[in-house]
Structure formats: structure tokens, C-alpha cells
Amino acid sequence: MAILDIQSLTCGYDGKDIVRDVTFQARQGSFLGIIGPNGAGKTTMFRAITGILKPKSGNIFFRDKDISAFSRYEVAKHVSTMPQLLDTPFSFTVFEFVLMGRFPHLRRWEKPKKHDIDIIEESLAITDTRELKDRRINEISGGEKQRVILAQALAQEPELLLLDEPIAHLDIGHQVHILDLIKKLNREKNLTVVMILHDLNMAGEYCDELILMNEGTIYKSGAPYEVLTYENIEKVYKTIVVVKENPISKKPHVVLVSNKS
Amino acid sequence: MNKKIGITSLLLILFLLTVFLSLIAGGNEIKAGDVFSSLLNPDTDSVVSTIVWKIRVPRIILGILVGIGLSISGCVLQAILRNPLADPYTLGISGGAALGATFAIVTGIAGLSMVSLPLFAFTGTLASMLLVYYIASRYNFSVYTLILAGVIIGFLFSSLVLLIIALSDTNKMHSTILWLMGDLSSPARGLIRIVAFFVFSGLLMLLYFGRELNILTLGDEKAQHLGVNAEFIKKIVFIAASFITGACVSVSGTIGFAGLIVPHIMRWFFGYENRMLILMSALGGAIFLPMCDTLARTVIYPVELPVGVVTGIFGGTFFLVLLLKSDKTRIF
Structure with a gap:
């Protein structure tokens, strides 16, 4: 069953269409990667899925119900997001920060109950951030902060997790750590993941299915070996590449070719 | 938690x-004993009673109200603007008030009645707030536009104030400048009743939206993904803070610094959760401003200093010490 069903979505800003006539589905428990050059409309599409941006035409269904029929709170109870960077001018403690993930589930004057605290503890444990919980969010490292942001997203108890370049500014160790974590959540908790990634090799390595976007439309979608071909990449990114095979995972591996070679 | 209760008790004693x-x-030359006997017997017709009930008590009450108003406004504006350097005047409120007051003083309207x-x-x-x-x-109430609009309108109005001052005679110039420094x-x-109404209804409203303010410090995008209507909350908080500040400033002049420093000191003790912080900023403001005002009228008696000067010197020094003694990450 498709948890997310996008039907001929067109949306954008100030009359300019950034995403044009996009149709795709994400099955329950799938791990979907969205790739494409800067300005291809990936983030804009995410904003439409979470209801921040109203579609100009087309529909977005979450579990067969149109997302525009959901209130903000209802969307936040089912869908959570993880951005590339989150600027935190006020240094809440890690615990307080993760507690904010319970916001859509708590009423205005309701104190977090044992159930909420358990979920927070679990989110901290999964993301390996338990020992950070009394630290301040601006005192921890970039890699730790990104895991804490993931913990907050998990505290929302999402059925669908949208990640917008979650590893863009991390070193390779932390990149693999975060993506392994998300893969584990996807496998063990059957959490549906849709992730925007710039790193084509990481996308091929972790995602079951890829969508290659270009100029607001879907250029190609399918399994990583179908999408990550040198023809597709050269056409969309206008860059010369060679596609090999990762000797361990047998997934496609994109090798860049600079002008000098 | 115990530490917070301890500090709260200390603040209440203070x-x-x-x-x-x-x-x-x-x-x-009034003795403390006489002050208390007249406090207990409000109906006596003595000089002491008149001074206490007609001069000191209203002044203390106004100091408390304005202290609360400026501190909570500063606190919530720092949250919605995601900027620890914001204060109640960042959004141009002081400029509007100053222009209105200057006009009233220079034209002589101010002398017509206590309320003019x-x-x-x-x-x-109201004019600056509407603009x-x-x-x-x-621009969808984006933080940058809000700050930019506030700063521009504030500057514009302040320049008009300076223009009017430059064209007026020395006496009126003096009264205007004294008003600007706070009284x-x-x-x-x-x-006082009107200010109390604005401050307390504003306080309740801001407490009501306290939890949205926490989420809003994460930025509009994340706040919306957590279910908060960011634009609506910013509008409501802007309006509430503007009315509170406007009411305070209209009666007391543009007293600086309280709205910036009190929330910071309270964050230092009580953390960043905004409901707690709004309440504690209210308490802090209720201490800070009457304290500064007491200093202002006693330190070089019989000359009375403008209270805005004392809040600046007193608050600035305190803040500086805090800044120099703190470890770097904690101050904001």
C-alpha cells in the first residue's frame, strides 16, 4: 500500500512553477531517494508534502487521504522532517530539544506523561545520544547535533520521515553513521523514508529506489542500477562520469571525470 | 529544579x-516608621501620608508594571526574531512613541491635561506598529523583513523627533529629552490602571503562546513541520508585545535596557523554556526597574537622575560582568 501518493503535483512560488506535473508513490516501508541538480525542485516538493506550500494543481495523498484535509498538527503527527542544518540561536538542553518533537502530540497545558518521556528516551537511545541529554544543543559537535535533530524527528513518532540532505555537512564517518541509523529504522521499524541526497553513491548504496529530478520534473525513476547510468547522469548534471560497480555491495558507483583527465 | 526554586525565592525576597x-x-527627611504607619492608616491627612500615597506608591506600582511590560516584551521578541539582541524597541515602537510625545510637548498640548x-x-x-x-x-512576516521594517520605521520616526527638537526652543527641548530618557x-x-490592563492581559496572552514560542526559535520551516503556524504566532506576539510596550512607553518614556537585559539574566538562571522565562522575566522586571528608579532618585539627592540613565549604567555594568565571567557558549 502506498503511504504517500503524489498525483501530477505542480507547485512553486509567486506564480513560477518549480515542480511540474510530478507523479510518484512511496510504499509503506520503502526507502526512497530523490536526487537531482540544485534547483531541480526537490526541497520545494518536500514543502508541498508537509503542507507548507499549497499545490497549484495535483494532489498529495497520505494513506489515501488528501494532505490538504489535514491540519498542521495532524501532518506533524504522521510526518517528520530532518533538515540539512538547523540553526539554534537559543541553547536548549538536548532533552528539551527532543521534547519539542512531542509538540504535536501534547495539548497546550498538558505535561509530558510517562508515555512521552519513554518515547524521548527511546529516540535518544536509538540515535546514540542518551549521554548528551543534559548538554546544551550549541555545545555539542556537528555530528552529535545532527543525531539529536534526528532524535527530535523520531520523537514525533512519524510514519513517514522526510530527510533533506541530512548528511551534507558531515564527515564520512558521521555520514555513514547517520545513514546506517536511518536504514536500521527503516528495516526494523518499517519506517518509510524519503530522502533528498546530493551524494549519488550514498543514494545508490542506501536507497531501494531512486527518483532523478531535473528542472522540476522526474527524469527517471527506478532501482539504483536503472537510474544511476552514465547517460542519465551526464544528461541531467551536464558532467562527464563513469559508472562502475561497488565491489562490496554490487551497487552502482559513480566516478567523476575532471576536465584534466 | 531545587536550584530554580531557590533562585525564585531569592528573587521574591529581593x-x-x-x-x-x-x-x-x-x-x-521622612522616617521609615512614619512611612509604615501611614501605609497602615491610609486615611490620615498628614504630609507623610500624602507623600507615600500620592507620590511613592504610584511611582513604585508604575515602575513594577513598566518593568514587567518591557521585560516580557523583550523576552518574546527575542524568541520570535530568533535574536538575543532584540529588545522592545527593535521593532520601532519607541520611535513612534517619541514622535507622539515630542509633538505633544513642543505644541504645548502636553500641558493641557495629564493624559494628553x-x-x-x-x-x-500605534502608527509605527501599523506601518x-x-x-x-x-513578506509573510519573515524575521528579516520584520527587523528591517522595525529599524527603518524606528529611524525615520527618531529622525523626525530630532528635527522637531532642533526647531524648538531650549525649554521644550529640555523637557523632550528628559521624557525620552524615561520618567x-x-x-x-x-x-496606571490602563498600563496594568495592557501589561497583565498581554502577559496572559504571551504565556498562552509560550510553547509555540519555544518551537518558533527553531526557525519557521522547522516550526511549521512541527505543526506551528509560524506566521500567525509571529503576528500575534508582535501585536501583543507592541501594545504592552506602547502602553508602558506612553506613560513612562523610552526607558532603555530593561527589556534587553532582564530576559538574558533570567535565561542564565532558568534556561530557555519560554513559559518559565516569560514568568521569570516578569519577576525580574518587577525588581529591576523599581530598583533602578530608587537609585535614580536617591543617588545624588536632591537632583533626580532620569531612570533610563540608571538602567543603562546599572544594567550595562551588570551585563558586562556577566559576559566577562561566563563561559562563552552559555551566555545566549
């Missing part, structure tokens, strides 16, 4: 102490 000192301090100056000042704040609201609305003395009873 509050009572401030009120006590403020009642007995000052010239006129505050009325003009409040009209000025900022209108400009920011055109808590001899407010009319009715005005």
Missing part, C-alpha cells in the same frame, strides 16, 4: 526588599 527600600528611600501626552505617545506607537505590520505582512514620577491613577 522584590519585597526593593519595594520596601523604594518606599522609605528619598528626601523629605500619553495619548499622543500611544497614538505614535511595521503592513510592511512585514507583505516614572507622578503618573495619574487612571493611567
Whole structure:
């Protein structure tokens, strides 16, 4: 069953269409990667899925119900997001920060109950951030902060997790750590993941299915070996590449070719 | 948690102490005992009773109200603007009030009745608030537009104030400048009630939206993904803070620094959760301003300093010490 069903979505800003006539589905428990050059409309599409941006035409269904029929709170109870960077001018403690993930589930004057605290503890444990919980969010490292942001997203108890370049500014160790974590959540908790990634090799390595976007439309979608071909990449990114095979995972591996070679 | 209860108790004691000192301090050679006997017997017709009930008590009450108002406004504006350097005047409110007040003083309207100056000042704040609201609305109330609009309108109005001052005679120039530096003395009873109404209804409203304020510090995008209507909350908070600040400033002049420093000190003790922080900023403001005002009228008695000067010197020094003694990450 498709948890997310996008039907001929067109949306954008100030009359300019950034995403044009996009149709795709994400099955329950799938791990979907969205790739494409800067300005291809990936983030804009995410904003439409979470209801921040109203579609100009087309529909977005979450579990067969149109997302525009959901209130903000209802969307936040089912869908959570993880951005590339989150600027935190006020240094809440890690615990307080993760507690904010319970916001859509708590009423205005309701104190977090044992159930909420358990979920927070679990989110901290999964993301390996338990020992950070009394630290301040601006005192921890970039890699730790990104895991804490993931913990907050998990505290929302999402059925669908949208990640917008979650590893863009991390070193390779932390990149693999975060993506392994998300893969584990996807496998063990059957959490549906849709992730925007710039790193084509990481996308091929972790995602079951890829969508290659270009100029607001879907250029190609399918399994990583179908999408990550040198023809597709050269056409969309206008860059010369060679596609090999990762000797361990047998997934496609994109090798860049600079002008000098 | 125990630490927070301890600090709260200390602050409450400090509050009572401030009120006590403020009642007995000052010239006129009044003994503390006489002050209390007249407090207990409000109907006596003595000179002491008149000074206590007609001059000191209203002044302390106004100091408390304005202290609360400026501190909570500063606190919530720092949250919605995601900027620890914001204060109640960042969004141009002081400029509007100053223009209204200056106009009233220079034209002589201020002398007509006790309420004419505050009325003009409040009209000025409404004008600046509407302008900022209108400009920011055109850009979805984004933080940058809001700050930019506030700063521009503030500057524009302040320049007009300077223009009027430059063209007026020395006497009026002096009164205007003194008003701008803040004055808590001899407010009319009715005005105190109006300020109390704005401050307390505003306080309740801001507490109501306290949890949204926490989420809003993560930025509009993340806040919306957590279910908060960011634009709506920013508008509501802007309006509430503007009315609170406008009411305070119209009666007391543009007293600086309280709205910036009190929330910071309270964050230092109580953390960043905004409901707690709004309440504690209210308590902090209720101590800070009456304390500064007591200093202002006693430190070089019989000359009375403008209270805005004392808040600046006193608050600035305190803040500086805090900044120099703290480890780097904690201060904001």
C-alpha cells in the first residue's frame, strides 16, 4: 500500500512553477531517494508534502487521504522532517530539544506523561545520544547535533520521515553513521523514508529506489542500477562520469571525470 | 529544579526588599516608621501620608508594571526574531512613541491635561506598529523583513523627533529629552490602571503562546513541520508585545535596557523554556526597574537622575560582568 501518493503535483512560488506535473508513490516501508541538480525542485516538493506550500494543481495523498484535509498538527503527527542544518540561536538542553518533537502530540497545558518521556528516551537511545541529554544543543559537535535533530524527528513518532540532505555537512564517518541509523529504522521499524541526497553513491548504496529530478520534473525513476547510468547522469548534471560497480555491495558507483583527465 | 526554586525565592525576597527600600528611600527627611504607619492608616491627612500615597506608591506600582511590560516584551521578541539582541524597541515602537510625545510637548498640548501626552505617545506607537505590520505582512512576516521594517520605521520616526527638537526652543527641548530618557514620577491613577490592563492581559496572552514560542526559535520551516503556524504566532506576539510596550512607553518614556537585559539574566538562571522565562522575566522586571528608579532618585539627592540613565549604567555594568565571567557558549 502506498503511504504517500503524489498525483501530477505542480507547485512553486509567486506564480513560477518549480515542480511540474510530478507523479510518484512511496510504499509503506520503502526507502526512497530523490536526487537531482540544485534547483531541480526537490526541497520545494518536500514543502508541498508537509503542507507548507499549497499545490497549484495535483494532489498529495497520505494513506489515501488528501494532505490538504489535514491540519498542521495532524501532518506533524504522521510526518517528520530532518533538515540539512538547523540553526539554534537559543541553547536548549538536548532533552528539551527532543521534547519539542512531542509538540504535536501534547495539548497546550498538558505535561509530558510517562508515555512521552519513554518515547524521548527511546529516540535518544536509538540515535546514540542518551549521554548528551543534559548538554546544551550549541555545545555539542556537528555530528552529535545532527543525531539529536534526528532524535527530535523520531520523537514525533512519524510514519513517514522526510530527510533533506541530512548528511551534507558531515564527515564520512558521521555520514555513514547517520545513514546506517536511518536504514536500521527503516528495516526494523518499517519506517518509510524519503530522502533528498546530493551524494549519488550514498543514494545508490542506501536507497531501494531512486527518483532523478531535473528542472522540476522526474527524469527517471527506478532501482539504483536503472537510474544511476552514465547517460542519465551526464544528461541531467551536464558532467562527464563513469559508472562502475561497488565491489562490496554490487551497487552502482559513480566516478567523476575532471576536465584534466 | 531545587536550584530554580531557590533562585525564585531569592528573587521574591529581593522584590519585597526593593519595594520596601523604594518606599522609605528619598528626601523629605521622612522616617521609615512614619512611612509604615501611614501605609497602615491610609486615611490620615498628614504630609507623610500624602507623600507615600500620592507620590511613592504610584511611582513604585508604575515602575513594577513598566518593568514587567518591557521585560516580557523583550523576552518574546527575542524568541520570535530568533535574536538575543532584540529588545522592545527593535521593532520601532519607541520611535513612534517619541514622535507622539515630542509633538505633544513642543505644541504645548502636553500641558493641557495629564493624559494628553500619553495619548499622543500611544497614538505614535500605534502608527509605527501599523506601518511595521503592513510592511512585514507583505513578506509573510519573515524575521528579516520584520527587523528591517522595525529599524527603518524606528529611524525615520527618531529622525523626525530630532528635527522637531532642533526647531524648538531650549525649554521644550529640555523637557523632550528628559521624557525620552524615561520618567516614572507622578503618573495619574487612571493611567496606571490602563498600563496594568495592557501589561497583565498581554502577559496572559504571551504565556498562552509560550510553547509555540519555544518551537518558533527553531526557525519557521522547522516550526511549521512541527505543526506551528509560524506566521500567525509571529503576528500575534508582535501585536501583543507592541501594545504592552506602547502602553508602558506612553506613560513612562523610552526607558532603555530593561527589556534587553532582564530576559538574558533570567535565561542564565532558568534556561530557555519560554513559559518559565516569560514568568521569570516578569519577576525580574518587577525588581529591576523599581530598583533602578530608587537609585535614580536617591543617588545624588536632591537632583533626580532620569531612570533610563540608571538602567543603562546599572544594567550595562551588570551585563558586562556577566559576559566577562561566563563561559562563552552559555551566555545566549
